[in-house]
Amino acid sequence: MPHMASKGEKTRADIVECxxxxxxxxxxxxxxxxxxxxxxxxxxxxxxxxxxxxxxxLLAVVERYLDDYRAxxxxxxxxxxxxxxxxxxxxxxxxxxxxxxxxxxCPIGSLNTELGKDRRVLQHTARVLFDLFRDWLTxxxxxxxxxxxxxxxxxxxxxxxxxxxxxxxxxxxxxxxVREAQQLKAWIDGL
Amino acid sequence: MPHMASKGEKTRADIVECxxxxxxxxxxxxxxxxxxxxxxxxxxxxxxxxxxxxxxxLLAVVERYLDDYRAxxxxxxxxxxxxxxxxxxxxxxxxxxxxxxxxxxCPIGSLNTELGKDRRVLQHTARVLFDLFRDWLTxxxxxxxxxxxxxxxxxxxxxxxxxxxxxxxxxxxxxxxVREAQQLKAWIDGL
DNA sequence: AATATATTAGGACAGTTGTCCTTTTATTTG
DNA sequence: CAAATAAAAGGACAACTGTCCTAATATATT
Numbered sequence: 001m002p003h004m005a006s007k008g009e010k011t012r013a014d015i016v017e018c019x020x021x022x023x024x025x026x027x028x029x030x031x032x033x034x035x036x037x038x039x040x041x042x043x044x045x046x047x048x049x050x051x052x053x054x055x056x057x058l059l060a061v062v063e064r065y066l067d068d069y070r071a072x073x074x075x076x077x078x079x080x081x082x083x084x085x086x087x088x089x090x091x092x093x094x095x096x097x098x099x100x101x102x103x104x105x106c107p108i109g110s111l112n113t114e115l116g117k118d119r120r121v122l123q124h125t126a127r128v129l130f131d132l133f134r135d136w137l138t139x140x141x142x143x144x145x146x147x148x149x150x151x152x153x154x155x156x157x158x159x160x161x162x163x164x165x166x167x168x169x170x171x172x173x174x175x176x177x178v179r180e181a182q183q184l185k186a187w188i189d190g191l
Numbered sequence: 192m193p194h195m196a197s198k199g200e201k202t203r204a205d206i207v208e209c210x211x212x213x214x215x216x217x218x219x220x221x222x223x224x225x226x227x228x229x230x231x232x233x234x235x236x237x238x239x240x241x242x243x244x245x246x247x248x249l250l251a252v253v254e255r256y257l258d259d260y261r262a263x264x265x266x267x268x269x270x271x272x273x274x275x276x277x278x279x280x281x282x283x284x285x286x287x288x289x290x291x292x293x294x295x296x297c298p299i300g301s302l303n304t305e306l307g308k309d310r311r312v313l314q315h316t317a318r319v320l321f322d323l324f325r326d327w328l329t330x331x332x333x334x335x336x337x338x339x340x341x342x343x344x345x346x347x348x349x350x351x352x353x354x355x356x357x358x359x360x361x362x363x364x365x366x367x368x369v370r371e372a373q374q375l376k377a378w379i380d381g382l
Numbered sequence: 383a384a385t386a387t388a389t390t391a392g393g394a395c396a397g398t399t400g401t402c403c404t405t406t407t408a409t410t411t412g
Numbered sequence: 413c414a415a416a417t418a419a420a421a422g423g424a425c426a427a428c429t430g431t432c433c434t435a436a437t438a439t440a441t442t
Binding site for chain 1: 388389390391392393394
């Protein structure tokens with residue numbers, strides 16, 4: 001009945017972390033139950049004690065992402081005091097994750113693209129990650145004084161970032177990533 | 192030994208067309224051999240007479256796309272006589288395919304994103320579709336007088352289109368598609 | 383120490399995957 | 413027409429998928 005940070009919770013967190021990495025590197029469909037089990041160092045049916053279905057694991061992975069990204073956004077707000085600087089921090093995330101982006105694409109974008117194909121219910125689950133950034137960016141554009149078009153600007157920036165990630169991933173091009181990030185920051189400064 | 196437009200070639204073309212549609216709507220992994228067979232109205236092992244592996248089907252699908260897109264590009268060149276008008280035709284393709292884009296995303300982009308995860312060899316096959324558009328756009332920017340940055344501009348436009356497709360697909364947002372397309376055309380006109 | 387709960391260990395399930403074989407039937411070529 | 417080839421029909425394969433059960437062991441609570 002009690003809920004302390006027991007060993008089981010650590011195992012659960014391990015599973016989620018392994019699943020997140022595997023989903024990112026190989027996709028949701030490309031990652032089998034078995035592979036998650038092996039990566040977590042468990043036994044076959046043991047994982048069932050923690051998650052009944054693969055979808056449940058995805059849900060936990062999304063929540064894990066949410067926690068991390070929420071902390072990241074809070075840090076950006078703490079570290080920068082102008083809306084422009086905060087928006088630039090968002091763009092800097094792109095160049096800060098050069099390697100992974102070129103190697104595996106954007107974790108949020110590729111997950112949504114994969115799930116959007118056939119399983120719209122699951123994609124709705126993954127979409128909250130986009131919502132998080134969209135809403136945060138919208139708030140920053142409001143701070144900048146673009147109240148009426150704030151959300152459109154947020155989606156524009158989100159889309160630009162997605163596009164950059166796709167092309168950089170397809171062509172394994174780190175320089176493009178840097179170049180486009182600079183353009184995005186110039187765009188922010190000119191607003 | 193002979194190679195006329197026999198019934199077999201028609202069947203082969205049917206398989207490729209079915210596979211293309213299924214790959215687009217459900218993804219490469221999401222489409223099984225069986226499903227392609229059923230959609231083509233064939234029997235289980237019969238397809239083996241046309242394609243040995245699933246990868247071979249993908250190759251044929253990519254070639255089919257290539258043919259179609261090459262014809263499209265030729266048409267744009269025939270119908271418009273300024274580089275700007277031709278570039279605008281590219282952007283108009285986005286709004287012209289509103290429904291499919293919102294429903295399934297960009298066929299080229301989503302295919303590359305999926306294959307880029309784990310099967311880089313196959314992704315290299317699919318990448319030629321990006322190459323086709325990149326090279327064509329590059330040529331248009333050269334015509335416009337931006338010789339030195341022509342390829343960077345082409346990749347920029349390609350990325351913008353991809354980003355728009357991703358966001359519009361994730362949020363099922365047709366209006367965003369139209370709005371962003373307009374912005375892209377304004378960007379082209381201002382170059 | 384006794385009881386209850388959490389976790390581990392191992393195995394089993396039916397369904398589906400991509401691949402591949404053979405035999406029969408159509409079609410084309412000489 | 414006869415011979416050769418193309419295509420259709422049907423079935424089989426091992427490997428893997430996600431899911432689920434039960435029994436044993438460890439840990440925590442009373």
